[in-house]
Amino acid sequence: MSYEADGPRGLQAPFSPAVAGKWKGSMWHVDDTRTSLITVGNAGANPTTAAMVLYYGQNESYELRQKLAPGEQMWADVAQIIRTQLPDINGRIIPPDTHFGTYDLLDLDNGSLGQLYEGKLTIDRKYGYAVYGCAMCCLERATMYPSSIYGHQGAKSPVAVRVVNCEGTIDDRQGFSWASQNPTIVSIPLTGVEAGHESPGDTSLGAIVTLVKQGQKYCSPFNVGVNGAASTLPPQTFQVQYASYIPVDHIDGPVVCTIGDFSTPLIYKGDAGRGTFRTAEAITVSVGVNQVSGFIADTGETRNYGTGSPANGSTLSGMDEDGIQYDCRLWNNKGKASPAQFAQQVTFPTLQQAQVLFYGESSNPLEAPAPINWSMRTVIDAPPAGSSSAYANFNHTCYPAHQIKVNNQLVYLYTPPRNDGVFLTNCLLLHLDKVIGQSNTVTVPSN
Amino acid sequence: MQETPPCARNWKVVSGAFLAIFVLAGLANAQGKNLIQSFYSDLLASYSSEWSPQPGQALRGADRISKASSEDIRTALPAILATVTHRDARIQSFGALAVYAVGERSDGAELLKPYLSSIATLFDSDSRLQLTCAAVLSTMKPAPPAEVVPLLTAFVEKADRDTRAQVHAISALLRVAGPRPEVVRAITTFFSRPVPSAVKADALNALGTPRATDPRLWNIAIQGLGDSSVAVRMTAPQVLRRMGPEALQHATPALEAVINRKGEAAEVKRFVREALQVPSQSR
Secondary structure (H helix, E strand, C coil): CEECCCCCCEEECCECCCEECEEEEEEEECCCCEEEEEEEEECCCCCEEEEEEEEECCCEEEEEEEEECCCCEEEEEHHHHHHCCCCCCCCCCCCCCCCEEEEEEEECCCHHHCCEEEEEEEEECCCCCCCCCEECCCCCEEEEECCEEEEECCCEEEEEEEEECCCCCEEEECCEEEEECCCCCEECCCCCEEEEECCCEEEEEEEEEEEEEECCCEEEEEEEEEEEEEEEECCEEEEEEEEEECCCCEEEEEEEEEECCEEEEEEEECCCCCCCCCEEEEEEEEECCCEEEEEEEEECEEEEECECCCCCCCCCCHHHCCCCCCCCECEEEEEECCCCCCEEEEEEEECCEEEEEEEEEECCCCCCCCCEEEEEEEEEECCCCCCEEEEEEEEECCCCEEEEEECCEEEEEECCCCCCHHHHHHHHHCCCCCEEEECCCEEECCC | CCCCCCCHHHHHHHHHHHHHHHHHHHHHHHCCCCHHHHHHHHHHHCCCCCCCCCCCHHHHHHCCCCCCCHHHHHHHHHHHHHHHCCCCHHHHHHHHHHHHHHHHCCCHHHHHHHHHHHHHHHHHCCHHHHHHHHHHHHHCCCCCCCCHHHHHHHHHHCCCCCHHHHHHHHHHHHHHCCCCHHHHHHHHHHHCCCCCHHHHHHHHHHHCCCCCCCHHHHHHHHHHCCCCCHHHHHHHHHHHHHHCHHHHHHHHHHHHHHHCCCCCCHHHHHHHHHHHCCCCCCC
């Protein structure tokens, strides 16, 4: 500390004896009687980037940065910065009418184990008194983050160590020496990052992390352990089934059956009460493990009947199956459309969701083409905890009936209002009145 | 055993419906209106570039047709045909569904016969309308008139039309005209062009009728046994079976070759076996 020999002006140049990665400075002043010179030096053996942040006004800040070689210092004359309107690294300036504020010093390359020391010169024409800042080595706390992890068998879960410093600032790190109490349930590499859910069960994970605390002169490092629960849930499997079907016992065919001079209308066997279908697709998806299996595409047999059917007067039955083909009487003909053009596409946008798209088209193989077509997207949400749900985005012809089931739970059902030739022409030839929309979300069982 | 005519079982229902239609038609005529004519005339009158069809609107028009009197249909047909030949395909859809509904009536062929050429202009429109046009010309009741044959053969022979609609026409031609030379020529022309495998399977299905008695048609199905598409190979034996015993006999060597073909899909072999097991003298 020194004073002018002929006046009241005094100078203090206090340097802190400690080194740290962050310094919470005290006040700086610029007015008629005071000005502040702030300095920060690199006490480490390697170059580092130092930041000096001046705070003023309500929430304004001004930041200077400089690469400091070992032993080098960075200086800031706050009065000159204000007077010359010198822009900071972000182009900001401190308004000329600003007279005081606070400051921080940060070691940007080395974090809490930084090697900065602080100095400040306050030229005080009145009292000759300076206050310097304090090193920020307050205790850090660490926990596993997330504090517990769970996922379906085959899935992976990110994991880290969350360090919260004395200001509440969060710093997620990896730590080291990660280990699992039971790696057959949840595995993790020594370096952490991602845990693997191997088989159903509960276990725990642990890791070591280096924190800092205030020493006598320096912020000193120390190791601490963190741990948390880890569980593997069985995979959730869903079978998604799409089917189209004729929702009545039989419908009129569009053409007549002719043998020589004899003609008779044909009727086509429907699916009502028979458990049969016109077109079908099915696939099994396992949410969490992103697995797909068991794709099935199929068509139902098409059978038409001529005069005398239905033999019992109302519904087709065994009495109509005379086994004689092409005679336009009772059972007349059969066919099976190819499902080769039926397709699927499965995506897993998240570990908890699967989307199954079924699409295709098919015609009655015994008639000229009048294709049923469909594009049905089923979205299944399967959170690790709680119930699973599904809904369908549908786009299909207005004939025949179309449905989506997930694990046998009906998710979507469309039943056509009519089954006559004009309606079928409207739907299948002209493709008018296509049915497009989204179903309600329903709870579905998981296997 | 004498068969009961198929239409007889519905006679009571039909006669009851005629009575109701007669009463309704009488009421409409008393008001000087023909509801069907009004529907299509109003549709044309209200048309503008901003017009868009309402859900079910085409059906609402067509649904009146089955219940109307023949006279009302005759009166309405010029308005209906004006929608068929309209420049906007959406309006044409209304007309196409209407003429299909007319053709479904028991007097449909008689009512539509004067307008077949106008209806066939739908073959120059989009694929849906081409398909519907083929359906109209081939399904009108009680049977399509002979005049549809040249319209359908001309359509099938064109290289720039919707192949699915052409398949529909092929099916109709075999049913209406049988294997006449011009029909076989149109069909062989169609199969000489490359078509998507799904359409080819449908086209083969269209040949699967006992009326396909021309060996050139059998050979088309036999070629399908060696197609690169499983769907086509799966369809071909079914088609041969439906063509009848003579076709099967003609195709037996080719079918047996499929049975012995290494790597052939099980589904294809299943249908081939099924075809070969049909006794050659059975129907």
